[in-house]
Amino acid sequence: MSGLTKSSIARKVVMALSGLFLVFFLGQHFVINVTSVIAPDTFNSWSHFMGYNGLVQFILQPILIAGVIIHFVMGIVLELQNNKARAIKYKKYNGGANASWMSRNMIITGLVVLAFLGLHMYDFWIHEMDYKYISGNPEDPTRYLEETIHKFEPIWRTLLYVISFVLLALHLWHGFASSFQSMGVNNKYSPAIQTFTKIYAIVIPLGFIFIALYHHFNPITH
């Protein structure tokens, strides 16, 4: 099994599996977030469950963080190795003639999404850790929606979220279907996977953008 951790194919598979895991998580995150617009009580109740359930907090959350770290570290390793594989660059390279911008710039879109994750963690995760474990505040299942809406009051933060979701869409546009190719799936189902990828890459980020804009333009007035 040692070959599985050393070869270029193994590295592809690690990127694919961690990427698919993050894609799945993104969908689940979206479902919860959309309730902040259409069912505020459900949003508060689900958020409270996610924040205090032992399985989510101490097993699923570390797995998620590990997934992000693995995907990021492996992406950087691949980028460095790939740069080394062409030490002397072309004077003229017409990459657009044979491959999409999205597929050629996963490192750029990926780094922007990672930077966004830093902001997102600062906004919500660190705040949550402080609320629960440092400040030692009591449980309050009704606070989540109000806190979320407050976050989107500044236009700069809303715009950063919107821009990040556009880059996330570009990342997903190539990455989602590419994961299947990396794991050896290229068959009669591939066109359907490509179509689902494009729908997912547009609908989910657009949904997140809508939620961010909705809360920015519907602040709490009391």
Place this chain on the structure above:
Amino acid sequence: MNLTLKIWRQKDAQSKGQMVDYPIKGIEGDMSFLEMLDVLNEELINKGEEPVEFDHDCREGICGTCSLQINGEPHGPDRLITTCQLHMRKFNDGDTIVIEPFRATAFPVIKDLIVDRSAFDRIQQAGGYISVNTSGNTVDANAIPIDKHTADEAMDAATCIGCGACVAACKNASAMLFTSAKVSQFALLPQGQVEAVDRVQNMVRQMDLEGFGNCTNTGACEVECPKGISLENIARMNREYLSATVKG
């Protein structure tokens, strides 16, 4: 037509190269790209200058010897052809054409536009074969029935001429398309099953040792391949590799 050529000139593997401009006149649209370079070289020789070195052999798109990165694409702007099959009618009077060697750390430049592609030979030697008795008792290949669809797929993979355009086109200089074609042509056939596990592991190991980059599924290789080798071969090699790793 009159053209300006910007050509990579490099004295030898150790020297530092540079782009050199060559104006050229009277090129006809029916000339092949290599014939155009022949015209240039005649002019250079007549002037007492060093001709531009480039690889070529059959000039029929079969041998995989010619290479050249032309205006940023391996084998030029046309599809499903090699450089020797590229005609000058694809260009316009007054064009500037940038001609570089295939670039990859695993394909070091030997001189001017010639690169050392022996890394491909070593990948092939690592497992791109089947062991058969050739001492006079060879079993007829047709003794084992193979359905036409499978035979066609194996043949499609076997049409890879090993020119290296896949590596040249890939932003990562990955050799996955070449290696996967050489794995697939045997993996699809019953004769290839006996050595299947060792083949894919050894060929992928050699590919990595040669310093090629990692595949990120951009698909550039498939578009630029003069023989239309499909990305399905890379997926098949990934499956073969994962299966071989599990089998041990």
